[in-house]
Amino acid sequence: PRTPTRRPFASRLSYSPHAPSPPTMAAVINFMSVDAQLPLSEGANVDYKSSEGFKKAAAALVPAFASAVCDYAVEVPAGTSHVNVMATSFSRATIKINGTPGNMSCVDIRGTTSIAITLEEGGAVVSTYTLVPKMLATGAANAEVIMHEKPAVAAAPVHGHSHDGGKTECTADHGEKAAAPAHGHSHDGGKT
DSSP, X not given: OOOEEOOTTOSSOEEOTTSOOOOOOSSOXXXXXXXEEEESXXXXXXXXXXXXXXXXXXXXXXXXXXXXXXXXXXXXXXXXXXXXXXXXXXXXXXXXETTEESSEEEEEOTTOOOEEEEEEETTEEEEEEEEEEEXXXXXXXXXXXXXXXXXXXXXXXXSOOBSSTTSSBOOOOOSTTSOSOSSSOOSSTTOO
């Protein structure tokens, strides 16, 4: 192990010349958090489009997060299908989580052996952090239920026009296969 030594009257910490140099990384993650997402019922999904919601539970990085550590296990409760990952870097590097740009991503871990978090500068990867999901034997007793709020769908107008200034909606069928208009007007410039 490296042994830090302090030079007399020196204002910075240095390393012994006999110890290996500390690793240097062009960019680091300064903050990382994870949580587990479980379906509301067995075999259900957690995504916004096809589910009503999900259960959010604690997940743990092992070892505890430190910028210089690049490999972690992510301990999740039994039944977890997705891990929500958030990573922040104070560098100018672009963060990608499993290839998706951005500092937050929900990753499906069913059949996944690892989650890669890369930092890129100028299109080149300068740092990589790896998370390996580890399913625990116990479930999430204190999981919080999160319901997806879906906006109400407005009813579509039945026909959308009137012939008397909006007082009475027209109920005539003006489609291609409809008989010729029986109420004295056309929608094609008077051709029919």
